[in-house]
Amino acid sequence: MSTASTRSHDQRPARLRLAGLSNVAAAVVVTIGAVLGLGSLANLTAGPGAVPTETAAVRVHGGETLSDVAARVAPDAPVGQVVDRIMELNEMSSAAVRAGQTLLAPVSLER
Template sequence: MRRLGAGMVAQARSGGSQIRLTRRGRVVVTMFAAGMLLLAFWLTAGPGARAGDGDGGPAPSRLQTVVVEPGETLWDIASRHNPESDPRRTVDRIIDLNGLSSPVVQPGQQLRLPSR
């Protein structure tokens, strides 16, 4: 019996040789396969797979900002900013983008608006 690297043992059999994996060898092969799958997924998933990209939207310099006027609501701002879209979705995006804990806004508050 001859020892091979990474936990593999080779045994000579009549009619040829066969490689048998030890427990350590199976762990190494499994970890290698999992790593290759994760690498392939990361490379093919596109820019959204990278941490910190959010929704893959524009760079922060391209974001629009608005100052909340007295009596104005997020629904008003969302409807005016993106009239062809569902205001509920735009309100949710404004809340997420600005890290708001609720949809209540105050006059004079500055909000970043999502790209259209």
């Protein structure tokens, strides 16, 4: 008598094929996003409504919030995106700032 396995040997390869197809689909979506300019770098290009690419050290004025700073240094850019970029540049875990604090920030050259 032989002791043949009752487990289907096609289960694992099918899962691997499915994982492979998922990876291909993800790569296609990322490529299309990059071609259409939907990647995160698209937010850093210069132009109206975009976060400026130039950075400078800026000082927080008394009574200012991080949103106030963002609006002051990049008035034509979306405040939320500028706040996010300031937090990223300064490795901040919260938006709390204090008067006199110096931050690296994206700045509009036409200030």
